[in-house]
Amino acid sequence: MAIVVVGAVFVDVKGFPHDLYLPTGRNAGDVEIVHGGVGRNVAEDIANVELRPIFLSAVDDTAQGEEVLRKLKKHKVNTDYVRSVPDGMGMWLAVFDNTGDLAGSVSKRPAMDVLTQVLDEQGDEIFRNADSVVIEVDVGSDIVKRVLDLAEKYRIPVYGVVANMGIAIQRRDFLQRMACFVCNQAEAGILFVTDYDDIAPEELAEDLPQRLESANIPSIVVTMGSRGAVYASRDGERGFFPAEHVKVRDTTGAGDAFCAGVVIGLTYGKPMRDAVEIGTRLAASVIKVSENVCPRFRPKELGLDLEVEGEE
DSSP states (O other), X not given: OEEEEEOOOEEEEXXXXXXXXXXXXXXOEEEEEEEEOHHHHHHHHHHTTTOOOEEEEEEESSHHHHHHHHHHHHTTOEEEEEEEETTOSEEEEXXXXXTSOEEEEEEEOOOOXXXXXXXXXXXXXXXXXXXXXXXXXXXXXXXXXXXXXXXXXXXXXXXXXXXXXXXXXXXXXXXXXXXEEEEEHHHHHHHTTSOOTXXXXXXXXXXXXXXXXXXXXXXXXXXXXXXXXXXXXXXXXXXXXXXXOXXXXXXXXXXXXXXXXXXXHHXXXXXXXXXXXXXXXXXXXXXXXXXXXXXXXXXXXGTOOOOOTXXX
16 A cells, blocks of 8 residues: 655755845855755655655666666666656756745756556556555646546545646646545635735635535635744634744745645545645655755654554
């Protein structure tokens, strides 16, 4: 049994200034290259909670692609369904200011079409014994539709996350077939065509249920940065969970770790508030370092009564 993760692999090139960041000037600092991508990050985060996710993705047919696979395998991610193809990985160039906030970025999307063939040929064996699925909603409509059809066939929940809301907004009907959608405050505003910029968490928690009802979306979790996260469902669950206050090194990957924690919690029987608490804890562990993923946790540290490999 495992959580299936469907999403992209990126290589992240990140710059950190030593002093005050000047947008139009030359800034001395550090440049780091790390493995990234929403799907890849979520898969490794889940693996770092000692679970064994199955990852469906693509990597470049290069030495760099092989290095991505080696690292994932080292972290006990099942990469049997990752395909090596030309331009299989994307690239994200990002610059952060001296407070750790993103100052600007440029990204190149990867080629993911090969996953339609993987799903057609091996989808049943992948999904037959899965516990749940988490998918980047913007990986491609053909891929998302195949995943949703397979998940419904085997009656397993699908959790959505997004890398590019501009693409995902065109697939609102897909969100109606997902158990929960995890996004940030700006993305929620795009989804519901409203301005959430200055809204308080308590107000957002009051507003979301009627939005979900109108859009026919089962549930949602919305991150609000340093103010925490709001959750709501059409079944009546709603509330707010505060963020953990830690020294920020790099916010990259915090949302992905949050998503991984929420998905783990919901998959293994936790109510939404407890799942959001797990996500909050994983996110806090990421922003303190320049890595894109959380450190290792045992499930019991997060309140999960799960048996994992290597434990009695």
